[in-house]
Amino acid sequence: MPLYSKEIFKHFKNPKNVGKIKKPSGVGEAGNLICGDVMKLYLKIEKNKKGERIIKDIKFETLGCVVAIANTSLLTTMVKGKKLEDVLKIKKDDLIKRLGQPLPPIKIHCSILAADALKEAIYDYYLKNEIEISKDLEKEHQRITKTKEELEKRYKGFQTFEKEVLKK
Amino acid sequence: MKKTITSKIYLDYAATTPVDPRVLKAMLPYFSEKFGNTMSLHSFGQEAKEALEESRGVIAGLMGAKPKEIIFTSSATESNNTALKGIAFANRKKGNHIIISPIEHDCVVESAKWLESQGFEVTRLKVGKFGLVDPADVKKAIKKDTILVSIMHANNEIGTIEPIEEIGKICRERNVYFHTDAAQSFGKIPIDVNKMNIDLMTVSSHKTYGPKGAGALFVRGGTKIEPIIHGGGHESGLRSSTVNVPAIVGFAEAARICQREMRREAEKLTKLRDKLIKGVLKKIGGSHLNGHPKKRLPNNANFWFKGVEGESIVMHLDLLGIAVSSGSACSSKSLAPSHVLLAIGLRPEQAYGSLRLSLGRWTKEKDINYVLDVLPKVVKRLREISPFKK
Numbered sequence: 001m002p003l004y005s006k007e008i009f010k011h012f013k014n015p016k017n018v019g020k021i022k023k024p025s026g027v028g029e030a031g032n033l034i035c036g037d038v039m040k041l042y043l044k045i046e047k048n049k050k051g052e053r054i055i056k057d058i059k060f061e062t063l064g065c066v067v068a069i070a071n072t073s074l075l076t077t078m079v080k081g082k083k084l085e086d087v088l089k090i091k092k093d094d095l096i097k098r099l100g101q102p103l104p105p106i107k108i109h110c111s112i113l114a115a116d117a118l119k120e121a122i123y124d125y126y127l128k129n130e131i132e133i134s135k136d137l138e139k140e141h142q143r144i145t146k147t148k149e150e151l152e153k154r155y156k157g158f159q160t161f162e163k164e165v166l167k168k
Numbered sequence: 169m170k171k172t173i174t175s176k177i178y179l180d181y182a183a184t185t186p187v188d189p190r191v192l193k194a195m196l197p198y199f200s201e202k203f204g205n206t207m208s209l210h211s212f213g214q215e216a217k218e219a220l221e222e223s224r225g226v227i228a229g230l231m232g233a234k235p236k237e238i239i240f241t242s243s244a245t246e247s248n249n250t251a252l253k254g255i256a257f258a259n260r261k262k263g264n265h266i267i268i269s270p271i272e273h274d275c276v277v278e279s280a281k282w283l284e285s286q287g288f289e290v291t292r293l294k295v296g297k298f299g300l301v302d303p304a305d306v307k308k309a310i311k312k313d314t315i316l317v318s319i320m321h322a323n324n325e326i327g328t329i330e331p332i333e334e335i336g337k338i339c340r341e342r343n344v345y346f347h348t349d350a351a352q353s354f355g356k357i358p359i360d361v362n363k364m365n366i367d368l369m370t371v372s373s374h375k376t377y378g379p380k381g382a383g384a385l386f387v388r389g390g391t392k393i394e395p396i397i398h399g400g401g402h403e404s405g406l407r408s409s410t411v412n413v414p415a416i417v418g419f420a421e422a423a424r425i426c427q428r429e430m431r432r433e434a435e436k437l438t439k440l441r442d443k444l445i446k447g448v449l450k451k452i453g454g455s456h457l458n459g460h461p462k463k464r465l466p467n468n469a470n471f472w473f474k475g476v477e478g479e480s481i482v483m484h485l486d487l488l489g490i491a492v493s494s495g496s497a498c499s500s501k502s503l504a505p506s507h508v509l510l511a512i513g514l515r516p517e518q519a520y521g522s523l524r525l526s527l528g529r530w531t532k533e534k535d536i537n538y539v540l541d542v543l544p545k546v547v548k549r550l551r552e553i554s555p556f557k558k
Contacts, residue, residue, distance in 0.1 A: 004483075012483065018553045029555075036505070036516050037477065040555035061555035063517070065479040069553070 004066060005100030011070035016077050019059045026128065028120025030113050030144055031151040037064035037110060039072060041117035045084065045125055053084045060117070067107045072114035074098055084122055088137065090115065116144045176489045177535045181375075181467055181528030182324055182352060183493055187418065188377040188529070194421035195379065198414035206411045207400065216413045223420030227384050230423045231369065232360040239385045239403045240416050244351035244372035245275040247385035248318075250407065251347045251368045252279040254393040255316045256288055259345070263313025264288045269301050269330070270511040271323050273349055277507070280318075293319075298460035299328035299512045307338050316345045321369075322353040325508045325524060326459030327468025329353065336365025345391065351375055351383075355426035356465060357434060367391055373415065377529060378422030382415035437466040437527050440536050444469050444525065447540040452547050458509065458522060467527040472509075472518045476550040481523055484546040490539060493524045 004012075021042035028041045044057035058076045062068055075095060079087045092112055096103060103111060123141045126133050133141075178186075198219065204212030206220050221235065228235045241247045256266060268280050270292045280290045291309045295301055301319055310317070317339050322329045332348050339346035347368035350359060355376035361369055368391065373382035387393055387406065399408025426433075449455055454474030473481070478494030485492055505519035514522070525539070 009487075012480075013487065015553060036520050038555060061553055063475060063477055063554045063556060065477050066483045068477075069480060 003104060004070075007074070007098070007100040008067065008070040011073040012066050015069050015073035017059050017073065017080070018061070020061065021057055021059050024121075026121040026123075026125030028117040028122070028124055029148070030116035030120055031148045032068075032109060032113050036151065037068045037113055038062065039064060039068065039113045039117040041072075041114075041121045043118075043121045043125060048083075055079050055082055055084070055087060060114070062113075064113065065107075065110055067103060067110040068113050071095060071099065071111040072117075075114040075118060079118065087118065088122065088134075116140075116147075120144055176491060177531075177538060179490060179492045179525045179527060179531065179535070179539070181531075182327075182465075182524065182526035184374050184380065185377045185528055186530075187379050188422060188425060190425060191378055191418045191421045195414045195418040198417050202413075204413075206413065207402065216411075219413055219417050220411055223416045226420040226423050226427075227371070228386075230355070230359075230427050231371070231386060232362050233386050234389065236404070237386055237389055239387055239406045240411060240419075241383045241385055241403075241407055242381055242409075242412065243383040244273075244349065244370050244375075245383075246407075247370035247372075247383045248273065248275045248349055249279050250385055250393075250396050251370060252276065252283060252316065252318060253396050254406070255345050255347070255368070255391075256283050256286075258392040258394040259315040260288075263311075263315045265291065265311055265314040267291045267293065267306065267309050267314060267317045267319075269293050269295060269319045271295055271299055271326075271328075271508040272318065272320055273324055273351070276318055276320070276349060289313075295511055297513050298463070299323055299326050299458075299508070300460065300463070301330050301335065303331055303334040303338055306335050307342075310338070310342050310344055314342070314344050316347060318347040318349070320352075321348045321350040321359070322357070322465050322468075323459070323508060324352045325506060326470045326512065327352075327464040327526075328460045329357070329463045329465065332366070333364045339367075340365045352465060352468075355423060355430060356467065358430070361386055361388070368393075373419035373422060376419075376422045376426055378419040379415045381412055382419040384419070433529065434466040437531070440527055440531055440533060441466060441469055443533070444527075444536050444539065447536070448543065451540060451544045455547075458512065458514070467531075468524070469526070470522060470524045472514060472522040473547050474518075474521065475554045475556045476521050476547055478520055478522050480550050481543075481546055484550070485539075485543070488542050488546070490542070493526070494522065 021044050024042040025045035026043040030039045040061045042059045043055055045053055046056040048054050058080055060072050092115055119140050123137055202215045204216035206217040224235045224238045228238045266288055284290050293301055293305050319330055319335055321332055336346045345367045348366055349370045351370055351372040354371040367388045369386040371384050374380040395406045397408050402408050402411055445457055448471055456472050458470040482492055482494045505516040509519035509522055
């Protein structure tokens with residue numbers, strides 16, 4: 001069995017919805033503590049005829065590995081046009097299933113990046129528009145922020161290390 | 169990007185090499201015709217024994233050792249394990265201190281770590297930004313109870329060649345055993361265990377166009393060492409186990425070919441390597457060479473690219489028919505950034521953006537041209553989707 005499925009390669013080779021959105025309704029950033037990948041996601045959110053908030057447009061940028069790129073591309077195609085409440089219900093297992101064969105266990109964390117950035121973008125949108133934030137989303141936001149902070153701390157640690165080495 | 173080639177380009181010779189057809193031919197009789205056990209007294213056994221001893225002579229010859237100083241093993245990993253653990257346990261009455269570099273292969277790093285758990289003390293030296301160990305640091309680190317210094321000859325990731333002759337000299341003066349892991353350099357650059365003051369040396373078959381499953385450990389005569397595999401007393405009692413004659417015959421044939429062709433091959437590869445390095449640094453902005461610009465293996469190039477991730481480059485290149493290795497991490501095995509790249513001062517995100525290209529016997533100039541054509545496009549494309557682009 002090849003390391004990655006056809007579906008992963010399809011999205012990796014031609015990722016959908018790459019780029020930025022000018023004047024986004026919400027922006028989310030997530031970093032992965034384990035491997036250092038970084039993901040940035042932009043949302044354009046509008047109301048449909050029924051007055052429900054939907055994702056009108058979504059774009060992403062990433063410094064990431066194969067799975068991070070493929071998975072985010074897939075997620076963006078899944079959520080475009082969907083209601084925010086429904087989007088927040090997507091589980092990481094749904095994504096992994098859609099990617100075809102099971103991921104190598106070591107790569108599962110890479111696939112969480114996209115979902116995290118998406119949650120953060122929605123959180124950002126809620127915050128800006130003073131919409132009530134659910135307990136679950138607040139908890140997720142805390143977790144993602146903590147990961148990012150730890151990532152930055154770790155990089156700082158290594159930077160000092162680098163200076164020491166070069167000074168020598 | 170359209171795929172324009174028909175055959176794949178292999179640029180991962182540092183991971184493993186294909187078996188040279190001449191090597192395969194030499195091995196074939198030893199599977200079903202001359203299949204004897206070297207310990208058997210009858211003619212089948214003697215035939216195998218003869219092939220084993222002849223092979224021992226060839227391997228010894230390529231490093232200036234005596235045949236009886238060569239112990240065949242299954243791999244460089246086993247040789248390194250034997251060297252570290254075997255010396256540690258045989259000399260613990262003299263002392264319990266071991267010195268290694270921070271850029272050793274995992275099998276040395278992990279053996280040393282395990283020895284620590286057994287009560288030994290390990291000093292890990294620093295390296296400079298090119299990955300060089302300073303012999304003066306070795307001198308300073310040696311204590312009364314130091315029993316072993318283990319510093320690799322050439323690094324497997326960044327290709328830097330260590331000043332082992334000087335380090336060996338210091339160890340000799342201080343009466344400390346000196347081991348070097350030469351898995352990457354054996355057969356590629358000249359090695360003389362006497363001139364370089366080496367007491368123990370690890371070599372590998374499958375990095376020199378021989379088969380997998382064979383390695384050797386040079387153990388200087390008179391060295392106090394314990395076996396780690398006990399049994400029927402093969403290999404002077406240092407490595408029991410029925411001897412893998414076909415693989416060892418192949419290893420020896422590979423060494424013979426290296427002996428004849430090493431100089432020419434090194435010249436050719438150095439030229440191609442330098443063309444690759446110059447081309448990449450010129451064509452790709454934000455690219456940097458990892459390792460020493462001059463003191464490096466003829467076949468190794470290692471870069472880091474700003475704002476991209478190594479595995480993504482590897483996979484794009486693979487789709488374009490080029491096989492290379494990510495300098496680090498997010499590969500399928502481990503997620504931590506490479507300890508070698510961190511030791512030379514790279515930040516984790518730089519280590520993650522690293523790429524190793526290792527050339528070999530069948531690398532052609534047109535392969536390098538093709539890489540220089542597509543690699544800049546791949547990096548550019550990945551940078552376009554990065555949040556850090558300007």
